Amino acid sequence: MKMATLLPHNGTEATEFILLGLTSQWELQSILFVVFLLIYLITLTENFGLIALIRLTPRLQTPMYFFLTHLACVDIFYSTNLSPQMLVNFLSEKKTISYTGCLAQCFVFVTLFLTEYYMPSAMAYDRYLAICHPLHYNSRMSGPLCTCLVIFPYLWGAMVGTVQVILTSRLSFCRPNIINHFYCADPPLLMLTCSDTYIKETALFVSAGINLTGSLFIILISYVFIFITIMRIRSSEGQCKAFSTCGSHLTTVTLFCGSLFCMYLKPTNEQSVEQGKIVAVVCIFVNAMLNPFIYSLRNKDVKQALRAVFMRNLGTMEKKSILTVSQ
Template identity: 45%
Template sequence: MGKHNLTGLNQFILMGITDRPELQAPLFGLFLIIYMISVVGNLGTIILTKMDSRLQTPMYFFLGHLAITDLGYSTAVGPKMLVNFVVGENTISYCFCAIQLAFFLLFIISELFILSAMSYDRYVAICNPLCYTIIMSRGVCSVLVAIPYLYSTFVSLLITIKIFNLSFCGHNVIRHFYCDCLPLLSLLCSNTHEIILVIFILSAFDLISSLLIVLVSYILIIASILRLSSAEGRHKAFSTCGSHLTVVVVFYGTLIFMYLQPKSSHSFDTDKVASIFYTLVIPMLNPMIYSLRNRDVKYALHRALGRLCNTFCQS
């Protein structure tokens, strides 16, 4: 395909995950199962945290919003990726590409700061338990999730509008399985210095500030736990933040691996593997981590299933 101005183009071609025909059907089946487990797990978490009276606490309030963000960015990417496994040409319209990028950025940035809010919640619960209900009031919790949603909406619209207001030229092939910033930037023929600087500053701010809140919270948590004289008390304190710490390590570890790897080893194939992990696998793992490690969630699930069975039996 020769170079030509694509300012008025109406679609892109996604390279997808693999170009090997024999892998299309197995990968479609695998990712369909992963996505369905993610949808069921996160929808279940959202419903449980809304419906069960015993889960009406700040920790589960944040857990419900974590499930919303997981479901949001996996759905922004997953269905289109699955469709591309079974169609002849992996195309995506210009408008849908912009929409996909905007929603992906909105939910992935929101998740960073919701994880930070959950870290702060665990810090207050362990280090200042007597004032926990006062500090983590319903109003405070609402503000701690509203600000990330508003901020991430602003950032996602800013980046998406700036990218799609520039001129595309050359090949219209996106070297990825969804519309992401870096693959789209490689297709631009306009001056990209400004948008690259904006993305770099915002990405650095989002990652560093949210991670700093997490690190400071857990340093204070660990210091407080180590001061406890009882081994049973230390174990109980660690267990209250074990699930969240596991989620944080997996999520931030993947992002740091993807964005902070040396340029010499950086490749779009490596990005694809990391992207599959944090767009599909992590949203599937998060509900499992919280349900398997949390007795309240397991009991709430058992009660919900029991009520459902009784309803069907009576009918």
């Protein structure tokens, strides 16, 4: 372990941190390694597959699937930001991360976290226009607007991430450099500092409040108008068809927002950190793995595209086998 460097005010500053991970029981490390490796590989396969399917299917070249492509990209980078080091730490005795690496991980995490959180807002607005204003959908949901709706979450996430990292870098970490988490999360990180954390905690509270309510407000307002419009549809078949276009999106929003509220609306203490680990696993890894599955299982267009690709590949294989036999 590296020695801590002395500060001018006779304190000590940690140059690296030790990540305790999900559990300290060594006999569980190998099992957790296999489980999270499978989750990571499934996440990559599903999201890359969904991106390829959308890009290769002309009928999926719509704003909704444009947003879904970026959501899949965020899930890939979001999971990749934490999974590789987490997997290494499962099999390593030295579970450390440098101070600079910790700040970088925090920045990427906050940026992608908020990007993924605001992306469903753009998708909700898309559903609002498609159901409530179908005649004006193509003119309103233009290419430039779609680009702006995608760029904003990235820029906003990067801005908030920069502010949070700057505030964290101003803190002095002079206590034992052991982070009770599997990544550099703010709550356990603040337990290690000997500096005044009022500004940092206030910034976290304000940021959580604005972001939790901001995106959720847009989604709720959009779906209030969607629900009112659907209720005005006289045929039950039309209502079911309208609801089916929103089902996968609502499922994803419910899973993500539910775990998000559990993660952030908790007091900062040892018990909440332990509970936060489980919630973080669901919010970071499980949601990223389930998103493509939800959109594939509950979306008729995606299922039809998958079926078409499967049948096309099956036909190609049959032709090759016939040619091989005839030769």
